[in-house]
Amino acid sequence: MNLISHSTNSLSGDVICPGDKSISQRILIIGSLLNCSMEVDGFLDAHDPNSTLDALNKIGAEIRKKGQKVFLNQRNIPFKNPLSELNFGNSGTGARLMLGFISGLGLKTKLVGDSSLSKRPMSRVILPLKQMGVEIDCNKGTLPIFTTNSDICDNFKYKMPIASAQVKSCLLLAALASKNNISIFEPKITRDHTERMIEFFEGNIKYGNKNSFGEIELKFSNLVPKNYYMVPGDFSSASFIIIATIISKDSEVLIKNVGLNKTRSGLLEVLSLMGARIKIKNIQIQSNEKIGDIYVVSSNLQGIDVPEDIIPNIIDEIPILSIAAAFSEGTTKIKNAKELKVKESDRLHAISEGLNKLKITNEIFDDGISITGSDNQVEPEECINSFDDHRIAMSFLVSGIRSKNGVCVDNCNNIETSFPNFKDTMNTLGMKINEKN
Numbered sequence: 001m002n003l004i005s006h007s008t009n010s011l012s013g014d015v016i017c018p019g020d021k022s023i024s025q026r027i028l029i030i031g032s033l034l035n036c037s038m039e040v041d042g043f044l045d046a047h048d049p050n051s052t053l054d055a056l057n058k059i060g061a062e063i064r065k066k067g068q069k070v071f072l073n074q075r076n077i078p079f080k081n082p083l084s085e086l087n088f089g090n091s092g093t094g095a096r097l098m099l100g101f102i103s104g105l106g107l108k109t110k111l112v113g114d115s116s117l118s119k120r121p122m123s124r125v126i127l128p129l130k131q132m133g134v135e136i137d138c139n140k141g142t143l144p145i146f147t148t149n150s151d152i153c154d155n156f157k158y159k160m161p162i163a164s165a166q167v168k169s170c171l172l173l174a175a176l177a178s179k180n181n182i183s184i185f186e187p188k189i190t191r192d193h194t195e196r197m198i199e200f201f202e203g204n205i206k207y208g209n210k211n212s213f214g215e216i217e218l219k220f221s222n223l224v225p226k227n228y229y230m231v232p233g234d235f236s237s238a239s240f241i242i243i244a245t246i247i248s249k250d251s252e253v254l255i256k257n258v259g260l261n262k263t264r265s266g267l268l269e270v271l272s273l274m275g276a277r278i279k280i281k282n283i284q285i286q287s288n289e290k291i292g293d294i295y296v297v298s299s300n301l302q303g304i305d306v307p308e309d310i311i312p313n314i315i316d317e318i319p320i321l322s323i324a325a326a327f328s329e330g331t332t333k334i335k336n337a338k339e340l341k342v343k344e345s346d347r348l349h350a351i352s353e354g355l356n357k358l359k360i361t362n363e364i365f366d367d368g369i370s371i372t373g374s375d376n377q378v379e380p381e382e383c384i385n386s387f388d389d390h391r392i393a394m395s396f397l398v399s400g401i402r403s404k405n406g407v408c409v410d411n412c413n414n415i416e417t418s419f420p421n422f423k424d425t426m427n428t429l430g431m432k433i434n435e436k437n
């Protein structure tokens with residue numbers, strides 16, 4: 001499906017942010033381990049969490065979905081080897097976290113994914129899992145991956161070479177499912193939803209700081225079941241609405257119920273340095289996660305050098321930040337972001353190619369990109385390639401707000417992986433996105 005986004009005058013209104021993709025997947029996994037009856041509200045009913053849900057049901061979990069509500073049932077039988085392969089579609093989080101979980105349970109499985117996921121690096125989780133005692137076979141560090149039995153060691157210590165919440169969570173889940181202790185050292189603080197969820201169910205997580213690496217220690221104890229969990233709104237999805245509002249004229253939008261976990265919402269800090277007018281209202285703690293409403297109005301942004309330390313906390317927002325940079329005054333420089341090359345697409349390349357079509361000056365580096373903003377309405381001569389990547393597709397659709405004759409984006413089907421109502425939500429606020437034949 002190709003979409004076209006037309007020039008927009010102003011955006012206004014209130015919207016409820018769709019459920020968080022990272023947290024929706026984690027609560028299914030940890031909830032299944034708890035083996036209790038639990039209602040999960042605010043679940044993101046999208047392709048990525050749904051593939052994790054299907055995989056869990058194939059290994060014996062009993063999860064039923066009803067729109068944004070999910071019901072986990074208590075089971076009498078333990079987890080079992082699945083009868084068929086586990087397909088994680090486009091979801092790196094699903095594949096990597098479930099690999100840890102399955103390894104901890106010692107199940108015999110085959111994990112597969114779509115063509116994009118099958119190219120993404122899995123050695124980052126396979127190597128430490130092997131060191132923990134898991135037997136894994138794979139296709140040169142990529143999917144398909146085969147797990148057999150495992151004898152996971154206790155008190156495993158791992159110093160992560162890259163800042164990755166997926167690696168950290170994979171190992172925490174392997175330890176949790178195999179009832180072992182583990183210590184993980186991360187080079188930069190990454191999203192901590194897994195740790196917070198373990199704490200919510202009264203597990204024992206300790207944080208330390210050794211040799212400038214952040215340490216996370218899980219001391220195994222059985223988690224305590226609860227009958228309700230509320231998934232906050234997805235900050236990454238909210239970021240498309242935030243930037244759309246900022247770059248359009250005379251706009252004012254309130255995004256309700258957004259997850260504001262510090263390890264995720266670094267974009268707010270970056271936008272504030274750029275001069276954005278954003279207010280946070282109604283802050284609360286819900287299921288051990290900070291949430292609130294984001295009130296945003298049109299703003300004139302200044303280009304900045306994005307602080308390098310914040311990159312792991314804005315990693316998924318860099319495509320849409322690039323669109324903000326494209327309409328800012330001056331140059332925005334993003335460095336230390338090599339990880340963007342191994343996301344759902346090579347995002348550095350995808351961003352640069354899209355910006356070239358919009359005739360926005362940019363320079364791509366090995367670990368980042370610099371973008372010089374323009375006040376002109378963009379006028380691409382051909383469709384932007386989404387590279388089958390949901391965040392690239394949504395980002396360039398947002399750029400249509402500042403276009404002369406619209407911005408067309410090819411192959412937007414993958415928006416379904418994280419924000420199925422994107423088109424309707426944005427159109428309710430005043431954008432004009434429609435299908436293009």
Ligand code: S3P
Pocket residue numbers: 021022023093163164165166167169190191315316339
């Ligand atoms: C995620 C972690 C991030 C992020 C991804 C979701 C998670 O990946 O890019 O979209 O849910 O843990 P890395 O941990 O590999 O950086």
